[in-house]
Amino acid sequence: MVGVNKKIMKTPKEKAKELVEKYTYVQIEIIEQGMYSEYYPLNISEAKQCALIAVDEIKDMLYDMMCSSNDYQYWVDVRKEIEKL
Secondary structure, eight states: OOSOOTTTSOOHHHHHHHHHHHTSEEEEEEESSSEEEEEEEOOHHHHHHHHHHHHHHHHHHHHHTTOOHHHHHHHHHHHHHHHHO
């Protein structure tokens, strides 16, 4: 996930929406008398916070790897779009 291919990548706005939606339901594994998973809903504020943390981690990785400014800027833009939601 180093390069950003603009032909297949979503716009920053689309990616922001996708990330927040992915964090709307979080799967939790519970170990009690065997193992099972449950999904817990998060409110929009919690989902946005999770998405922002994920984007910041991606930005940090790209910065550390000295990736192109276009790659880094894409995720800066995604972060801005998440904040607007």
